[in-house]
Amino acid sequence: MGREGWMGAIGQIIAEAGEAIDRRRLREGTNAYCVHSPDGASLQFAMPLLVRRPLPDGIDARGADGAVWAIIEAVKGAACTDTRLRPLGALDTERPARYAGGIEPVTLVHSDAAIGSELWKPDEENMFLPDGLHCTARGAVPYPGPPEGRAIREISETVAALAEGIGEVMRRLPVGDLAAAATLSLDQKLLRAHLPSMGLVCFIGDGTLPARSYTRFRQHHRVAGPKEGVHIPFLCPEGIGPIEIELPASGRRITGLGIRRREVLAIAGSNAQGKTTLLNAIRAGEDDHAAGDGRELVVTVRGARTAEAGGQHLSSADVSLFFGSLPPGMSGTPKAAFGQGSGSMTMAVQVGAAAREGAPLLLIDEDRAAANLLVRSTLQEEDVTPLAEILAKRRDAIGETACIVATSSLDSLIARADRIMVLRGHGAGAIAPAAFRAAYLEYLEQCTQMAEKEQGR
Numbered sequence: 001m002g003r004e005g006w007m008g009a010i011g012q013i014i015a016e017a018g019e020a021i022d023r024r025r026l027r028e029g030t031n032a033y034c035v036h037s038p039d040g041a042s043l044q045f046a047m048p049l050l051v052r053r054p055l056p057d058g059i060d061a062r063g064a065d066g067a068v069w070a071i072i073e074a075v076k077g078a079a080c081t082d083t084r085l086r087p088l089g090a091l092d093t094e095r096p097a098r099y100a101g102g103i104e105p106v107t108l109v110h111s112d113a114a115i116g117s118e119l120w121k122p123d124e125e126n127m128f129l130p131d132g133l134h135c136t137a138r139g140a141v142p143y144p145g146p147p148e149g150r151a152i153r154e155i156s157e158t159v160a161a162l163a164e165g166i167g168e169v170m171r172r173l174p175v176g177d178l179a180a181a182a183t184l185s186l187d188q189k190l191l192r193a194h195l196p197s198m199g200l201v202c203f204i205g206d207g208t209l210p211a212r213s214y215t216r217f218r219q220h221h222r223v224a225g226p227k228e229g230v231h232i233p234f235l236c237p238e239g240i241g242p243i244e245i246e247l248p249a250s251g252r253r254i255t256g257l258g259i260r261r262r263e264v265l266a267i268a269g270s271n272a273q274g275k276t277t278l279l280n281a282i283r284a285g286e287d288d289h290a291a292g293d294g295r296e297l298v299v300t301v302r303g304a305r306t307a308e309a310g311g312q313h314l315s316s317a318d319v320s321l322f323f324g325s326l327p328p329g330m331s332g333t334p335k336a337a338f339g340q341g342s343g344s345m346t347m348a349v350q351v352g353a354a355a356r357e358g359a360p361l362l363l364i365d366e367d368r369a370a371a372n373l374l375v376r377s378t379l380q381e382e383d384v385t386p387l388a389e390i391l392a393k394r395r396d397a398i399g400e401t402a403c404i405v406a407t408s409s410l411d412s413l414i415a416r417a418d419r420i421m422v423l424r425g426h427g428a429g430a431i432a433p434a435a436f437r438a439a440y441l442e443y444l445e446q447c448t449q450m451a452e453k454e455q456g457r
């Protein structure tokens with residue numbers, strides 16, 4: 001057998017590794033494979049394992065993914081010192097950094113989004129079932145040679161030893177740690193389910209650490225870990241109206257910001273104060289996080305949408321919420337537009353769809369938005385109604401959807417918000433909407449006086 005031949009040896013490896021293999025979930029080529037690495041120096045593998053050790057008694061199975069997380073992270077932590085676990089981080093190969101995704105720490109416990117699939121974390125490949133822990137181990141070892149007797153035996157032993165090592169880490173882990181991780185996960189799941197009956201779409205607990213640190217393996221904010229160094233915790237300002245809630249599984253009482261159904265919340269502030277970061281944390285609240293992530297007390301109902309400027313081809317797209325007529329080059333009607341959509345038109349489609357389909361939450365970040373869809377400019381035609389005016393004159397058009405807008409410069413949009421949170425030095429403060437409107441009016445009056453003076457000159 002040659003280089004490719006290792007896949008042909010999978011059956012033999014499975015047979016020799018025996019009890020350790022999770023035969024029920026085995027899918028050759030997907031979660032069970034052996035391939036010679038492109039540089040020829042190592043053999044990469046994946047194998048579904050079954051560790052016959054059930055979830056300890058007293059742990060609520062609804063939070064089992066939290067316990068799986070605690071086990072996986074403990075295994076990663078032991079990989080450097082336990083020779084059986086070293087293959088998970090490719091630690092004996094020439095290029096461990098390339099394959100180290102297997103031992104990269106993760107603080108994401110559950111996400112419905114397809115993120116971080118290359119990382120080892122609780123998911124449909126890594127879970128508790130009544131017969132024990134089912135997990136798919138991925139790793140790499142130095143190339144053992146062609147897939148023949150001795151090399152096949154070596155890999156089979158490596159796989160069996162991995163299952164043994166994982167089982168031992170599990171045995172050593174205090175049940176209290178597993179229970180705490182499961183309860184934290186369950187708190188988030190249950191709170192998410194309770195939010196609608198509380199009239200909320202999101203809750204951000206005081207103490208939340210929203211900023212992220214990105215690594216080679218965790219490039220997306222939803223899977224990235226907490227920022228290292230100075231990290232300012234979120235504290236709901238008094239002026240915004242903090243609420244106290246009881247976490248459903250642990251019974252712990254916590255305070256924070258509850259974002260209400262149908263409200264418009266502005267996250268305002270100057271440059272680089274953390275607006276996008278907080279918006280991202282709100283979106284990430286759809287996921288469950290482990291202790292230490294920093295977002296474990298941010299819980300958001302599922303189904304939040306984002307709207308941003310684009311430029312996609314539109315085919316029967318409804319832009320009628322904003323556009324009374326179509327610009328040149330487009331065909332159809334505002335309710336069914338065809339053609340190459342502009343940045344603002346693409347965004348109009350997204351906002352319109354969120355409102356029509358009753359999305360619970362719409363997130364808009366000035367950084368990525370078409371500003372001319374949000375606020376009016378002097379040059380804007382009558383036929384376009386920007387969001388600020390829709391909110392002022394026909395709020396019902398946005399339907400059930402709560403809207404969070406992160407912005408620093410769109411004053412006329414901030415003026416339409418029900419609540420205004422202002423970030424300064426990464427900390428949260430509040431401005432009463434009436435006070436903001438008064439300040440904005442004063443500014444507009446100053447502009448008018450200046451213009452009149454210049455005209456009179």
Ligand SMILES: Nc1ncnc2c1ncn2[C@@H]1O[C@H](COP(=O)(O)OP(=O)(O)OP(=O)(O)O)[C@@H](O)[C@H]1O
Nearest residue numbers: 211230231232270271272273274275276277367426
């Ligand atoms: N609570 C926090 N503690 C520490 N650092 C933070 C915090 N929030 C955000 N940061 C960091 O501040 C920087 C700017 O954050 P962000 O991009 O969210 O700001 P912004 O207000 O959206 O900026 P801009 O208006 O320029 O788009 C980032 O490096 C981010 O990691």
